[in-house]
Amino acid sequence: MTSIPFRSGPDQAAAAERSDAARNRKRLLWAAKELISECGAGGLTMDRLAERAGVGKGTVFRRFGSRAGLMLALLHDSEVDFQSRFMFGPPPLGPGAPALERLVAFGAGRIAYVVEFGDLVLAAEDASRGRFDVPAAALWHRHIEVLLDDAGFDADSWLMAGSLGAALDPERLLDLVRRHGVAPERLVASWRDLVTRVVRPA
Amino acid sequence: MTSIPFRSGPDQAAAAERSDAARNRKRLLWAAKELISECGAGGLTMDRLAERAGVGKGTVFRRFGSRAGLMLALLHDSEVDFQSRFMFGPPPLGPGAPALERLVAFGAGRIAYVVEFGDLVLAAEDASRGRFDVPAAALWHRHIEVLLDDAGFDADSWLMAGSLGAALDPERLLDLVRRHGVAPERLVASWRDLVTRVVRPA
Numbered sequence: 001m002t003s004i005p006f007r008s009g010p011d012q013a014a015a016a017e018r019s020d021a022a023r024n025r026k027r028l029l030w031a032a033k034e035l036i037s038e039c040g041a042g043g044l045t046m047d048r049l050a051e052r053a054g055v056g057k058g059t060v061f062r063r064f065g066s067r068a069g070l071m072l073a074l075l076h077d078s079e080v081d082f083q084s085r086f087m088f089g090p091p092p093l094g095p096g097a098p099a100l101e102r103l104v105a106f107g108a109g110r111i112a113y114v115v116e117f118g119d120l121v122l123a124a125e126d127a128s129r130g131r132f133d134v135p136a137a138a139l140w141h142r143h144i145e146v147l148l149d150d151a152g153f154d155a156d157s158w159l160m161a162g163s164l165g166a167a168l169d170p171e172r173l174l175d176l177v178r179r180h181g182v183a184p185e186r187l188v189a190s191w192r193d194l195v196t197r198v199v200r201p202a
Numbered sequence: 203m204t205s206i207p208f209r210s211g212p213d214q215a216a217a218a219e220r221s222d223a224a225r226n227r228k229r230l231l232w233a234a235k236e237l238i239s240e241c242g243a244g245g246l247t248m249d250r251l252a253e254r255a256g257v258g259k260g261t262v263f264r265r266f267g268s269r270a271g272l273m274l275a276l277l278h279d280s281e282v283d284f285q286s287r288f289m290f291g292p293p294p295l296g297p298g299a300p301a302l303e304r305l306v307a308f309g310a311g312r313i314a315y316v317v318e319f320g321d322l323v324l325a326a327e328d329a330s331r332g333r334f335d336v337p338a339a340a341l342w343h344r345h346i347e348v349l350l351d352d353a354g355f356d357a358d359s360w361l362m363a364g365s366l367g368a369a370l371d372p373e374r375l376l377d378l379v380r381r382h383g384v385a386p387e388r389l390v391a392s393w394r395d396l397v398t399r400v401v402r403p404a
Binding site for chain 2: 129155156159160162163166167169172182186187189190191193196197198200
C-alpha cells in the first residue's frame, strides 16, 4: 500500500521545517543538560549553550525566549521522560513489578531526578502558582495512591499518598543533600523503609 | 524568709513599667486572637485591634511596629505555648504517655494549630529565610526523632522524623483543608495511621 500524503506542496516543506526545528530543539536541550551536568545550573548561560550546540545565539533566544524559558523547557522534557518511565517503562519503575517494589523505585527515581535537576525543579516550583497545582505533582500523587491500593493498603490511600509524597518534596530533599550532606543512597534507603512499613500487613 | 530585692529605687519603677508593658502585650495578643477566631486573619487590622483592646492605635503601633510585626508576635506566642505543651504539658501530648501516643498527639496538635493559625503560619514561613531554618521546625523534628527512638524504631530515625514531619507541612495541611475540603479529623486519622504503621514492630 502506498501512503498518500493528505496535503502536498508547501505543507510538506513546512513539515520538514517542523522536523528540523524539533531536531534543533532536541540538540539544544541535550547540550543544555551536558552543561548542567558539567557546571551545575548556574553554569548554563545562553552564550555557552549556543557555543556548545554550535548554533547562533539568536537561535537559542528565538527557541526559548529567555534563560527562564530554557529552564522550563528542559524541565518539561525531563518530567515527560520521568513520567513515561514510571507509566510505561521497564519494571520495577514501570508496570510489571510488585506494587511495593514500584513504590520503592518511584521514590528512588524521584530522588535521583531532584538531585540531578535540583535548581531547575526549584525554579519551576517558584514559577508555578502554588506547590500543589503543578500537574506533574497531581500525577505522582495519583501514581502513589494506585500503588498503595495495589499493594493492599487498606486505609485512606489518597491522604497517605500525599503524606508519602511530602517526603519526596524537592525542596526538602535538596535541603537534606546540600545543607546536611545526606547521601542520595541514604535518602533512598529511608524511603524504602518508610513505604515498606506503611504497606506491610498488620 | 523575706525576699530582698537586688535593686531598688528607679529600677523598681522600671520593673513595674515592664510588668505593665507585659500585661498590655498579653491583652493585645488576646484581643488579636479573638478577632482572628471571629473573622479570620484577614479581619485583623491595627484599628480593630486597638478598638477591641480599648487602647489607642498609637499604642498598638508602638508595641508591634506593623501588622506583620503583630502577626509574628502572635505566632511566636502560640508557638511557645504549643512547644511548652508538648515538652512539659500533660500527657498524651506531654511526657508520661507511651511514645506512640505522644506521636499521635503531636500530629493532632500540629494539625489543630495549623488550622487555627493558618495564614499566620504561612506568613511567618514566607518571612523566614527558608522553610527548614525555622528554629521551631528544628525542635519539632528533634521531638519526633526522640519519640521514634523511644517507640523502638530501629532504623534511620533522624531521616524518618523529617519524612513524617513533611506530612505535617503547614502549606500542605492548609491546601488539603481549604482547597480539597478535607476535615481536620480525617487528617488526624491518617497521621495516626501513618505513625502507627511506621513504629509497629515488623
